Amino acid sequence: MELFLSQILNGLAIGQVYALIALGFSLVFGVANIINFAQGALFMLGAFIAYSAIAWFELPLVAAAAVSVVIVAILGLLLERIALRPLIGAPYIAPFLSTLAISTIIDQSAEIIWSPESQPFPAALSNTTFFIGNAYITLTDLVIFAFGAAATVALTLFISFTWTGRALRATAQDSAAAAQLGIRTEAMRQIAFGLAGALGALSGILVALYFQSVFPQMGIPFGLKGFAAALLGGLASIPGAVVGGLLLGIGETLASAYVGDSYRDAIAFTLLLLMLLVKPNGLLGSKRLDALGGAGAAAGAMPTTSLLASSSSQQTAIRAVYLPAWGFLVVGIAFATVPLVLTSTYVLQALIYGFIFALLAVSTSLVSGSVGILSIGHAAFFGVGAYAVGILARPYGLSADATLLVAIALTALVAVVAAIPLLRLTGHTAALGTLAIGQIGFLVFLNWVSVTRGPMGILNIPHPVLEILGGARFATTAQKYWLVLGFVVIGLVIAERYVSSPIGRVWRAIREDRLAAQASGLPVKRYILLAFAISGALAGLAGGLFAYVQQVVSPESFTVETSILVLTMAVLGGLGNFTGAAVSGFALAILPEFLRGFAEWRMIIYGLLLLAALRVRPQGLLGAR
Amino acid sequence: MTFRRATAGLLLALGLAVPGVAAQAAEPIRVGFFAPLTGNLANFGERFRDSVQLFEEQTNAAGGIDGRKLEVIYEDDRNSPKEAASIAQKFANTPDLVLAIGSFTTTAALAAAPILTEAKIPQISPSSSHPDFPKFSPYQFRQNIRQDKLAPLHAELVLEKLKGKKIAIPYFQDDWGQVTATLTKAAIEARGGEVVLIEPIAPNARDFRPLVSKIKALNPDVIFLPVHYQEASAFVQQLRQAGVTIPVGAPDPLSNPKFLELAGKDAEGVLLYTTFFPDDPKVKNYVDAYKEKYGRLPDQYSALAYDSIAVGVNAIRAVIKSGKPLTGENVRDAIANAPAYEGVTGVTKYDDEREVNKKSTYIIVKDGKYVLY
CATH class of the missing domain: 3.40.50.2300 (Response regulator)
Incomplete structure (x- = not known):
C-alpha cells in the first residue's frame, strides 16, 4: 500500500511535466486548429537557450529563463510566419508536415550547435526532499507544480476574460466570421503561436530543472508524451491538458511499477487508444472543444467535412497527373534494364530502397489519401511484414513465396484489427489513434523478446528463394533488384486497379463526406476495413522485401520517424494519387544518398527541401486525386 | 574559334593530367568509417570519428603508410540498418578501399556485414556486442570483449x-x-x-x-x-x-x-x-593528443575506435611489407594472424573466433574522479 501511494506520487510528479508540455499543444490546436509537431522542438530549444544563457553568459536562472521564453516565443511567431502562413487554404495536412520539417531542422541544428551530448543543467532549484515513509517528493516537484498551476490559471483567465482572449476564441470558432467582425485573425494566430512558444520554453526549462540535464534529442520523446496527454484530456481543452498529463503520468507509473518499466510506454499508448474508443473527444473535450472551435476537425461523432476535404476543392484548380495501371508495368520494365547497363551495386541498392518505399508510400496513400484517415503509424505494418519474413525464413527454411504470403496475409489481418478502434474516429483523433498504433507496434517489436528477439533483432536472414520460379535464388544485389522491382510493380498495379475501380470511388466518397456516404447507403465501415486490409497487405509485402534485402530486422527500422517519413511521401505525392506517392516515395528514399556530401547538414537540407516542396505544391507534387 | 577550342581542350587535358600524375605517384589507401554521427546515438559516433580522425592525421603526418596517404571516408548511418547497408555498398564500390571500421551498434554493423563480406572487405567494429557478430563471416572483427x-x-x-x-x-x-x-x-x-x-x-x-x-x-x-x-x-x-x-x-x-x-x-x-584508463602512463600520448585536438578527455569508446583503426592499418602495413597485393582478402588474413598488438585499450590478439581478450582494471568514483580500486 505504501509502495502504491509512493508510486501515485511519482506519477503525479512526472504527470505535471507532461501537463505543461500538453498545454502548448492545446493552445495552438484550440486557436489555429493545427497540430504543431514542432512544439517538441521549441520545448527542447527553450531548455537549451536557458542552458546557454547560464553556462555561457553566466546569467542567473530567472533571467536566463526570461531570455529563453522571449526568444522561443519569437521563434514561435517566426514558425507561424514562415511555415504556416503561406499554407493557409492548403489541404489541412500541409501545415502539419510543415511543422514536421521545421522540427527536423531545429533538432539537427541543435545537435550542431550544442553537440549531440547531454549537458548537465547548470542551475538547480533545491536538493530538498520530503519523505513520507518510503514515499518522497522534492521541493523541485512542488515548484514545478506551482508554475504549472499558475500557467494554467493565467491562461484560462486570459482566454476567458480578456478581449484578446475573446478574439482568439472567435478566430478559432469561425475565422472568416471573426475577420468580418474586424478581428485581425492573422494576428490572433500569431499570438497563439507566440504563446505556445513561450509555454514550450517554460516547460523545457522546468523539465531541465527536474532532470538536471538537457539533450538535443529530448524533443521527440517528451513531445510525444505531451501530445498523448493533450489528446487524453481532450485536444484544445486547457484543463483537459492538465488532467490528461496527470492521468498519463499516473497510468504509466503504475504500469512501470506493476508490469515492468519496458511496458510503460506500450501501456500508456494502449490506454490512449482505449480512451479514444470510449470518449473520442477526450476526457474534458466535448463541450469546450466546440467553444474553442475544434469540433470541425477534431470531434469524432459528427464530422461535417473531413480533414482533407479541401483536397477536393484543390482538385478542380490543379489537375492530378497519374499513370494508369499498365503505366506502372511500363515504368517497371524500363527500370528492369538498369542493372544491364549499370554495375554499381551502390546505385542498385539505393534504387531497391526507392522501390520498397514507393510501395510503402502507396500503401499509406491508400488509407491516408483515398479514405482520408491520416496514418502516422504505418511503420508498424511495415514492421509486421518484415518480422514475419525474419522469423519464418531461417528457422523454418521456408521459401520466399511462403514467407511473403504469410507476411502479406498477417499484416493485412493486423491492419484490419488495428483499424477497428479507428472506425469511430475521424479527423485528428483518428490520426492520433494511428500514432498510438504505430508506437504500440514499435514497442511490441522491442519488448516481445521471445518472438522478435527484442533489441537484438533477427540476424542472418537467408537469401530469398522463389519456388514458383523453379527454386530461383536471389543472392546478388542485381538479382534482388529484379525480385524487389517485380513484386513492387505487381503491388502497384493491383493498388492502382483498386483505386481506379468503383471501390476507389467509394473510398473517395468516404473521404469527402463520411456522413453523406453513409446516407447514400454505402457500408462505410466495411469499406474502411477493406482499405486497411489492402493497405496492410501492401505494407506487409514492402516489409517482407525489406527484410530480404537487408538480412537484418531490428526495431529501430520501424520507429515513429519512419511512419512520419512515409506519410510525408504519401502527402507530397498528392493524396490518393498513387503515381505521385510512388514517385515521391522513391525520390525521398534515395534523396538522403544524394545529400551524403553535406554530412551533418544533411537532415537540415532535407527539411528545407521538404518545406520548399510544400510551399510550391501544397496539394502534392502530382496533384491530389 | 578553333584555336580557342584547342587551347581550352589542351588546358583541360593538362588540368586533368596534373592531379592524375600526382595521384598515381601516391594513390591513397582508403578506409571506410561508418557510425551514427547524427540522431540518437550521435554522441557515441562522434567519439569514434574523433579518434579515427586523430589517427588519420597522425599517420599522414608521419609519412602515411609506406609513402602512401591514408584516406578515411566518413559516413553517417544514423544507426539505421538501411543506411548502413547503403554505406557498405558505397564502400564496396570505392576503389582501393581495403578496410571498414564500424558501426556502433550490432544491428547497423550487421546490416553492412553481408555486403562487406561479399566485397571481401574486412570489418572491425569498435563496440558491437552481440555474441554472434564475428560469427557472421571470417571478415568480421571487433575490439570490445565478448x-x-x-x-x-x-x-x-x-x-x-x-x-x-x-x-x-x-x-x-x-x-x-x-x-x-x-x-x-x-x-x-x-x-x-x-x-x-x-x-x-x-x-x-x-x-x-x-x-x-x-x-x-x-x-x-x-x-x-x-x-x-x-x-x-x-x-x-x-x-x-x-x-x-x-x-x-x-x-x-x-x-x-x-x-x-x-x-x-x-x-x-x-x-x-x-580496459581504458586515461591516467595510465601507457596511454599518455594518445590522451594528450586527443585532449589537445578536441579539448576534452577521450572515453572508452574513443579508445576502442582508435585501436580499431590502428589494428587495421597495422594489418595493411603487414600486407605491403610481405609484398602481397593489397586486397581486402589479404588485409583480413593479416588482421586475423597479426601478432599481439598493445593498444590503448590493452592487447589485441584475435583468437580463432576473431575475439579479443583484454585485461580489465577496477576503478571507483572518488571525489568526482575515477581512481584505481
Missing part, C-alpha cells in the same frame, strides 16, 4: 568486491544491455547470488522514479547498472534523491568523463571496471 567473457567479472564485482547477495539489475534496452544483463544474471546465480530485479530501461528515458521506488521496496544489497551514461546519470541522481544508499556497480561504458559531469556528486562510490 559479453560472456565479462559476465564472471560482473559477478565478481557485485558479489565479492561490493559484497552483495541480493542484486538488482536495471539494464539498457539495446542488444548490449540485454546480453549483458542476461549473462550477468546467470553468472551471479551460478555463484550463489540472487537477482531480485532485472528490468530494461528504454533509450532516452529520464524518469526512473517508479523503478527507484520499486528497488527501494525490494531492498537489494547491490545495484548492477549496465546502462549508458546519459540514462545512468539520471538514474543514480534519482536513486540518491530518494534516499537510497545501496552501492552501485557498473560495466565499462560508465568509465566516461561525461558520466561524472552529468551525475555530479551522485556518481560517488560507483564501482566499475574498464
Whole structure:
C-alpha cells in the first residue's frame, strides 16, 4: 500500500511535466486548429537557450529563463510566419508536415550547435526532499507544480476574460466570421503561436530543472508524451491538458511499477487508444472543444467535412497527373534494364530502397489519401511484414513465396484489427489513434523478446528463394533488384486497379463526406476495413522485401520517424494519387544518398527541401486525386 | 574559334593530367568509417570519428603508410540498418578501399556485414556486442570483449568486491544491455547470488522514479547498472534523491568523463571496471593528443575506435611489407594472424573466433574522479 501511494506520487510528479508540455499543444490546436509537431522542438530549444544563457553568459536562472521564453516565443511567431502562413487554404495536412520539417531542422541544428551530448543543467532549484515513509517528493516537484498551476490559471483567465482572449476564441470558432467582425485573425494566430512558444520554453526549462540535464534529442520523446496527454484530456481543452498529463503520468507509473518499466510506454499508448474508443473527444473535450472551435476537425461523432476535404476543392484548380495501371508495368520494365547497363551495386541498392518505399508510400496513400484517415503509424505494418519474413525464413527454411504470403496475409489481418478502434474516429483523433498504433507496434517489436528477439533483432536472414520460379535464388544485389522491382510493380498495379475501380470511388466518397456516404447507403465501415486490409497487405509485402534485402530486422527500422517519413511521401505525392506517392516515395528514399556530401547538414537540407516542396505544391507534387 | 577550342581542350587535358600524375605517384589507401554521427546515438559516433580522425592525421603526418596517404571516408548511418547497408555498398564500390571500421551498434554493423563480406572487405567494429557478430563471416572483427567473457567479472564485482547477495539489475534496452544483463544474471546465480530485479530501461528515458521506488521496496544489497551514461546519470541522481544508499556497480561504458559531469556528486562510490584508463602512463600520448585536438578527455569508446583503426592499418602495413597485393582478402588474413598488438585499450590478439581478450582494471568514483580500486 505504501509502495502504491509512493508510486501515485511519482506519477503525479512526472504527470505535471507532461501537463505543461500538453498545454502548448492545446493552445495552438484550440486557436489555429493545427497540430504543431514542432512544439517538441521549441520545448527542447527553450531548455537549451536557458542552458546557454547560464553556462555561457553566466546569467542567473530567472533571467536566463526570461531570455529563453522571449526568444522561443519569437521563434514561435517566426514558425507561424514562415511555415504556416503561406499554407493557409492548403489541404489541412500541409501545415502539419510543415511543422514536421521545421522540427527536423531545429533538432539537427541543435545537435550542431550544442553537440549531440547531454549537458548537465547548470542551475538547480533545491536538493530538498520530503519523505513520507518510503514515499518522497522534492521541493523541485512542488515548484514545478506551482508554475504549472499558475500557467494554467493565467491562461484560462486570459482566454476567458480578456478581449484578446475573446478574439482568439472567435478566430478559432469561425475565422472568416471573426475577420468580418474586424478581428485581425492573422494576428490572433500569431499570438497563439507566440504563446505556445513561450509555454514550450517554460516547460523545457522546468523539465531541465527536474532532470538536471538537457539533450538535443529530448524533443521527440517528451513531445510525444505531451501530445498523448493533450489528446487524453481532450485536444484544445486547457484543463483537459492538465488532467490528461496527470492521468498519463499516473497510468504509466503504475504500469512501470506493476508490469515492468519496458511496458510503460506500450501501456500508456494502449490506454490512449482505449480512451479514444470510449470518449473520442477526450476526457474534458466535448463541450469546450466546440467553444474553442475544434469540433470541425477534431470531434469524432459528427464530422461535417473531413480533414482533407479541401483536397477536393484543390482538385478542380490543379489537375492530378497519374499513370494508369499498365503505366506502372511500363515504368517497371524500363527500370528492369538498369542493372544491364549499370554495375554499381551502390546505385542498385539505393534504387531497391526507392522501390520498397514507393510501395510503402502507396500503401499509406491508400488509407491516408483515398479514405482520408491520416496514418502516422504505418511503420508498424511495415514492421509486421518484415518480422514475419525474419522469423519464418531461417528457422523454418521456408521459401520466399511462403514467407511473403504469410507476411502479406498477417499484416493485412493486423491492419484490419488495428483499424477497428479507428472506425469511430475521424479527423485528428483518428490520426492520433494511428500514432498510438504505430508506437504500440514499435514497442511490441522491442519488448516481445521471445518472438522478435527484442533489441537484438533477427540476424542472418537467408537469401530469398522463389519456388514458383523453379527454386530461383536471389543472392546478388542485381538479382534482388529484379525480385524487389517485380513484386513492387505487381503491388502497384493491383493498388492502382483498386483505386481506379468503383471501390476507389467509394473510398473517395468516404473521404469527402463520411456522413453523406453513409446516407447514400454505402457500408462505410466495411469499406474502411477493406482499405486497411489492402493497405496492410501492401505494407506487409514492402516489409517482407525489406527484410530480404537487408538480412537484418531490428526495431529501430520501424520507429515513429519512419511512419512520419512515409506519410510525408504519401502527402507530397498528392493524396490518393498513387503515381505521385510512388514517385515521391522513391525520390525521398534515395534523396538522403544524394545529400551524403553535406554530412551533418544533411537532415537540415532535407527539411528545407521538404518545406520548399510544400510551399510550391501544397496539394502534392502530382496533384491530389 | 578553333584555336580557342584547342587551347581550352589542351588546358583541360593538362588540368586533368596534373592531379592524375600526382595521384598515381601516391594513390591513397582508403578506409571506410561508418557510425551514427547524427540522431540518437550521435554522441557515441562522434567519439569514434574523433579518434579515427586523430589517427588519420597522425599517420599522414608521419609519412602515411609506406609513402602512401591514408584516406578515411566518413559516413553517417544514423544507426539505421538501411543506411548502413547503403554505406557498405558505397564502400564496396570505392576503389582501393581495403578496410571498414564500424558501426556502433550490432544491428547497423550487421546490416553492412553481408555486403562487406561479399566485397571481401574486412570489418572491425569498435563496440558491437552481440555474441554472434564475428560469427557472421571470417571478415568480421571487433575490439570490445565478448559479453560472456565479462559476465564472471560482473559477478565478481557485485558479489565479492561490493559484497552483495541480493542484486538488482536495471539494464539498457539495446542488444548490449540485454546480453549483458542476461549473462550477468546467470553468472551471479551460478555463484550463489540472487537477482531480485532485472528490468530494461528504454533509450532516452529520464524518469526512473517508479523503478527507484520499486528497488527501494525490494531492498537489494547491490545495484548492477549496465546502462549508458546519459540514462545512468539520471538514474543514480534519482536513486540518491530518494534516499537510497545501496552501492552501485557498473560495466565499462560508465568509465566516461561525461558520466561524472552529468551525475555530479551522485556518481560517488560507483564501482566499475574498464580496459581504458586515461591516467595510465601507457596511454599518455594518445590522451594528450586527443585532449589537445578536441579539448576534452577521450572515453572508452574513443579508445576502442582508435585501436580499431590502428589494428587495421597495422594489418595493411603487414600486407605491403610481405609484398602481397593489397586486397581486402589479404588485409583480413593479416588482421586475423597479426601478432599481439598493445593498444590503448590493452592487447589485441584475435583468437580463432576473431575475439579479443583484454585485461580489465577496477576503478571507483572518488571525489568526482575515477581512481584505481
